[in-house]
Amino acid sequence: MAERVCHGLILSQNLENAHTRTVMRAYPADADRWGLVIILRMRTIQADEVIYSKRKTISVTVFPGGKVVVRAPLHASPIAVECFLREKAEWIRSAQAKMQQAPARAQAHRFEEGELLWYLGAQYPLHLVDKVPGGLGFVKGKGFVLERAQKSRAEALLKTFYKRALRMRVEELVRFYCERDGFKPSAVRITSARTRWGSCSRANALNFSFRLALTPPACVEYVVVHELAHTREHNHSTRFWQIVAQTLPGYEQPRDWLKKHGAELPPIA
C-alpha cells in the first residue's frame, strides 16, 4: 500500500475507483489518546477548499469545473467536515458531473471599449464615442457604438436595441408564415423573459424573449415557427413536431444551437 503521511489531512489511496478510498487519519494532537492513526475505509470526497468562518452549520458548494468548497464553523473538527462530505458524497458527485458538462456562464457586460456584444449569433466590438443619436447604435462593418456619457444606462439601451431589432424580424417572419401557411396568432409581443425563448398562450398570443436578438437568424425563425405551431397544437406531441418539420425543414439545427449555446449568452438585466 503506497501511503503518504500528512498530519491532519486525509491520506488517501485510490482503490476500485476514484471515489472509493482507503482513508487514514493522523491527528498529532489526538495521537496519544486515540492511537497514532485512525483507519477508516469509506466512500468519500475531498474538498478542494475548506473555509472556516463564524457560522453555525457546514455547507458545500460545487462550482463550474467541479471544484468543491466547504464552509464550516470556526471550531468544526476535521472529522465533522469529513463526515459531512461522506454524507453528501452522492449529491456532490452528481453536482460535479453536471458542472463539468455545463458551459461556463458568460459574465455580465461591463461596456468597456472593445468588449464584444452579441447580435444575431455573432459578436461585435463595442466602441465608446462622444455622441450617438439615442445613446447606442449599431454600425454595419464597425459594431456597436455607445455614447461615453451614457455608459451607466448602457444595459437598458442595449436591451431596447435588442427589443426593437427583434420585433422587426419576428413581425416579418410571423407575417410570412401566416400568409403562407394560414397560422392565426391573436397577438405578438416581445418580452423580457429570461428562462424561455418563446411561449404561446391558450388564446394563441405569442411571446418572444428579446434575448433571441442575440441568437442567429435561423434560431429566431425556428422559435417563431415553434410558437406558431403551438397555435394548432398546445403541446409537444408528435403531431406538434410534424407541423414544425413541415413548416421549417431542418429546424433541428437552430434548435440544437439554442440548447448548446443558450447558456453561454451574457445575462442582460
Ligand SMILES: [Zn+2]
Ligand atoms: Zn413549445
